[in-house]
Amino acid sequence: MKEQIEKIVADFCTTYRIPGLALQVAKNGExxxxxxxxxRDVEQKLPINAHTVFGVASITKSFTTLAIMMLQEAGKLHIDDEVKAWIPTLEKIQTGTKIHHLMTHTAGYKGLTAFHRARLQSMLEDKDSAMLFNLPINKALANVVTVEDMIAVMNEEVDSFIGIxxxxxxxxxxxxxxxxxxxEKASGTKYTTFVRSHILEPLGMNRTFFTVDEMNEKENITEIYAYTKDKARQVFHSPTWWASGEIYSAGALKSSIQNIMRYLEIFQNGGTVDGKQFLNEESMKQMMQTEIKSPHGVHYGYGLLNYNIYGETLVGHGGGIKGVSSFMGIVKSAGLTIAVLTxxxxxxxxxxxxxxxxxxxxxSPNDEEPKMNSTYEHIIKYEGMYDSGEGQKIAVCIENNRLYLRVQHEYIATTQVAHNLFRLPDEKYIAFETDRSGRVCGMxxxxRYYSKQSV
Known part of the structure; x- marks a missing residue:
């Protein structure tokens, strides 16, 4: 088995031309x-080990929801509290929106630029950013540093919601x-301070950081790389890390594979590690269970997703930003924890x-997934341009009775498996949404949800 998995990893790295990768699997904590x-540094040929620090991006979100659940157990808040009660300055929020809805991405917000604007200052300092983001950067929009700044932008930017x-x-x-x-309001302290004192330090996660400045004096930190945004997709060294001002809770963490595996023990062991209880078992179950299902198969809990792997449930989360692709997961029934950092x-x-x-x-799969015979008449309605609202656009094209996605220089073939549902080559799915009249309105x-643009 070891040789087969080593081959799987090596082939994966070759296919995607990955400069550096760390993977660990544990059984019952071992x-x-x-x-x-x-x-970790291609030019210097510096090797990777269990303590090499990578970005983890949105794996950070589970640290945030864990902090919220810990505060609920401490009686400082409740996830059914209305958001408006905690953030009275947030004008653009629907009545009835609870903390729970923020944790599950179901507050009804469409794609916004407010958070992205917090990244712009670091992107302006990066000579590669305009090419990597594929858009010119407007310096005037680089005015978000704090959550309060972001709230002010949201109050101006939000003009409608995609649902209740x-x-x-x-x-x-x-x-x-x-x-x-x-x-921060509930704990009376900085978010970073709370996470450090209540999660990182008790677990001994001393190779985990929120900012690049924290890493500057440390050794064994990876350099970061990117693909050129053309058909060649060449790998090149692009050393500037992107940050998001003083907003840390969505994706700021950097960590080692050893530290992330240590963190996963909280979830594998029902909230308790080495005799210290971080959450009670009931709260941990609530955090890991599915709270919302999307039409294309995303099952989301509180900062964690549920995946069905041929009958086994994998609970986990990934992350991606410049220089980062990450994933961590737990197969509780088998006592497995696993993490990958690149x-x-x-x-x-x-x-x-x-x-x-x-x-x-x-x-292994029990049955081959059914396919539909797509006809031009049935799928032409999907053709068009779709916009996330965050700067990401996807063109849907029809060729030879097959639906393709055009994303920058990529041309991605799909296979129709059901009405409005198509499978991608990476085994993920896209789903189209129609309004009451049957008109395709989104994907x-x-x-993310992409709105179909009017011609």
Whole structure:
């Protein structure tokens, strides 16, 4: 099995030309497999080990929801509290929106630029950013540093909602930034201080940081890399990390594979590690269970997703930003925890985790997924341009009775498996939404909802 998994990892790194990758798998808390491919610094040929620090991006979100659940157990807040009661300055929020809705990305917010504007200052300092983001950067918009700044932008930017609270899933970094604000109000301390003192330090996670400045004096930190935004997609060294001002709760953490595996023990052991209880078992179950299901198969809990791998449930979360592709997961029934960290974005680390788990547990599909015979008349209605509202656009094209996605220079073929549902080559799905008249009005892809643009 070890040799087969090493081959899976090596082939994966070759396919995606990954500069450096770390993977660990543990059984009941004991590391059973680990793999380190490539380098933390390609030019210097510096190796990767269990203590090499990578970005983890949105894995951070589970730290945020864990903090919220800890504050609920301490009686400082309740996830059914109305958000408006905690953030009275937030004007653009629907009545009935609870903390729970922020945690599950179901507050009804469409794609916004408010959180992204917190990244702009670091992007302006990065000579590669305009090319990597594929858009010119407006210096005048780089005015968001704090959550309070972001709230002011939201009050100006939000003009409608995609659904009532709890109705629709749409991944929202703004929602998780608002959770930072609530965490600070409820705890009476900085978000970073609370997470350090209540999670990182008790677990001994001394290779985990919120900012680049914290890492500057440390050793064994990865360099970061990117793909060129053309058909060649060449890998190049692009050393500037992107930050989001003083907003940390959506994706700021950097960590080592050893530290992330240590963190996963909280979830594997029902909230208690080495005799210290972080959450009671009931709160931990609530955090890990599915709270919302999207039309394209996303099952989201509180900062964690549920995946079905040929009958086994994997609970986890990934992350991606410049220089980062990450994933962590738990297969509680098998006592497995697993994590993958890389030093380049746009790598399907989730797919590697699924393949590794399937190999360890000897899982295979029971039945071949059905396909539909797509006809031009049935699928032409999907053709058009779709916009996330965050700067991401996808063109849907029809060629030879097949639906394709055009994302920048990528041309992605799909396979129709049901009405409004198509499978992608990476085994994920897209789903189209229609209004009451049957008109296609939007598309779910990845974790986001894209509105169809009028011609």
């Amino acid at each position: 590391v059973m497999l680990e793999a380190y491919e490539g380098y 609270p709890g109705e629709k899933f749409n991944y929202s970094n703004e929602s998780y930034a608002l959770l930072q604000y609530i965490c 030093n380049i974005a746009e790598v399907p680390t989730e797919l590697l985790v699924k393949k590794t788990v399937a190999e360890i547990l000897q899982l 779910y892809r990845g974790m």
